[in-house]
Amino acid sequence: MTQWIVLASVVGGNPSKDFELRTLGEVKGSPEDAQNALLEAVNNYADDVWKVTRRQVFKCSDSSYLVRVEGRVAKYEYLIQLAEQVADTESAELPDTVE
Structure with missing residues (x-):
């Protein structure tokens, strides 16, 4: 089963958090499950x-939004x-490195 994480980074509005990256959630499941978790974060995250x-949403790609x-x-x-796990040194199903 594929593992995914939903990430949020501050890109404007709060100088004290300019380079902060947060993991909002982890999902083990299908791409549809992961996409649902991403859209949940896009529609609700407000830190x-x-x-x-007001909330404005700009789609950058299928896995990336500016909110x-x-x-x-x-x-x-x-x-x-949304990020998909593609390598893991402790998994028999995934490679140890990416190419």
Whole structure:
């Protein structure tokens, strides 16, 4: 069974978190299961935004979205991505390295 992670990185609006990368969730399952987890994050993730007043979503690719969230006092931008595990040194099913 394939393993996926949903990631969020701050790309605008909060200088103290400019290079922060968070794992929002892990999914073991089908590509459809992983896509559902990604869309759940895209439609709901707001991190520290207080009183969300607007959410804009920009599709970069099938596995990557830019989400702009406005609150009462600030606007934040997050890059939310889906990543598939492709290597694992402890798995018999996956290669140890990528080429």
